Amino acid sequence: MKRPLLSAAAAALLLSPLACDIQKTGNQLLAEKMMVGTVFSTPDVDISAAALAGLDAGTLPDGGIPDEERISLPGQTAALVFFGTRNGEGGTPQPLTDATVRLEANGLSVPLGNKGAGTYGLTSAPDDDAGVRYQSGATYRFVATQQGTSYVGLVEDAPALEKIDVLHPPGGYVRHTARQGLTLRRPTVPAGKERTLGFVTVFALRTDGERGESTYTNLPTDPLSLIKIAATPGEWQQPTLEVPGTAFPEPDSNYLVVFQTTRSGSADSDNLFYGSALLVGTADVGLVHTGP
DSSP: OHHHHHHHHHHHHEEEEEEEHHHHHHHHHHHHHEEEEEEEOOOOEEEEEHTTTTOOOOSOTTOOOOOGGEEOOOOEEEEEEEEEEEEOGGGGOOOOOOEEEEEEEEEOOOOOOOOTTTEEEEEOOTTTSEEEEEEEEOOOEEEEETEEEEEEEEOOSOOOOOOOGOOOOTSSSSEETOEEEEOOOOOOOOOOOOOOOOEEEEEETTTTTTTEEEEEEOOOSSHHHHHHHHHHHHGOOOSEEEEOGGOOOSSEEEEEEEEEEEEEEEOSSSBBBOEEEEEEEEEEEEEEOOOO
8 A cells, every 4th residue: 555655755756846847937937027138258359450451461470460560459248138027018028227137157246237227237358357257158147136036047058159260361351342241151060069049240440440330230139139039049040141241331441240159048036037038158250351
């Protein structure tokens, strides 16, 4: 008579984690609070004055760009979070402006500034000890606290840099024709691994090396569009990306192409909406010069 009872007890123990997961997912599906968060990192970029001027740089020497003609564009890591309720007017998220938000990673906890309209963020240089830092393989926790209750989103295993070969020719920059598209081919994914999300942004670059306005991006910027990425990521997991010719509108000009390899995450705490979207990634950067 005891054996069936023991079997039932053993089955209950085995099924209890599954039951907890189902209950947690059910709570998240009904949760009203939602979060959309990003952590994007770009490295320091060195470009030659000759390349910036469109001169023939030939092949870079083994030591890289000579010091006398090096222009350095400092890297940065930017964290941005939108926190709100998912059922606002007209079905759009309603921002919550009275929260405190922090990013936790690598044993650090970094507060994000309240930017208004439910947006919280911080941008840091790589050597900023008190700022946001990027580390591949790390787990990032996005924590919003409102009226004493915390809501947590999670991204695990931040991706490593994914190098795009076409952005790194021997001369140090890409010679290109204005108003012509550019094809970016991503490296082969190791067997058994899922391809990360890939986003491209192109910036005009001034002759002094300062970054200008963006001329193209395939990264959605509003919360609803970012949530759609988490639900249907396939468009951003293709092995080849096509940058349209409109990204390079002017001849005899310079453009910075930023390729962001990104891993997505979602709600971790029971009280955060299941469809919350969190993205963490780092970037490869290349210089494009359009001929006259």
